[in-house]
Amino acid sequence: MLGGAAIAKESGAMEEALYGLIGKMKAQPGKRAELIALLTQGTSDMPGCIAYIVAEDAKDEDGIWISEVWRTRQHHADSLKLPAVQESIAKGRPLIAAFESFVETRPVGGVGIDG
Template identity: 55%
Template sequence: MTGRRGFLAGAAGLAVLGLAPPARAEGTMYGLIGKMTAHAGRRDELTAVLLEGLGRMPGCLSYVVAHDPEDADAIWVTEVWTDAASHQASLQTPEVRAAIQKGRPLIADFSDAVTTTPVGGVGLGAPAGHG
């Protein structure tokens, strides 16, 4: 998990902003959706950092990086974790810390960052209570 979510550090950029995720009930999935804007003309470079090392990340169920079709410099990241603790733990790994340093200079802005409580979906298993 070198750069890909390492730099983004899960929090769709929230980690780089220093914002802690809100408390979640134990056993619920934890989601993040965030928009970041690369410095002009550097979106592909930032995307490469986000997608680097898509290896195994304990607790990460989904991590999607998408380009905004209406903004040539914007990227949306959507993440789903087994729980908030798994996400938080990932932020402490040396790979994530190194990736944050690599990606941070490419970012002009973070916006529209939200946390969610996923309940199910393709690849995520059955909704809570529908086991």
């Protein structure tokens, strides 16, 4: 299996590559569990969401990592308009101390991205 762009070209139909995000945020001290509960509560019905993995940083007690895979960039953008997601964001914002890192990716293979 080749890189994202190559897959798109190879499949002829100029199929749009999957869209991914990997980011780390810091919860306010002592608020990680509460923030994680909010981050995971609105995620069961997000069209085009293949993976949205919320994880505690094993060493940083305030650190939360989110790895996402979406069918397309647009599916991700549309998810931000969903009422359940907007509610989670609004409730979660006061519990977030900082966004430490954030990258956009093109998921291209492996396990758990068939969706």
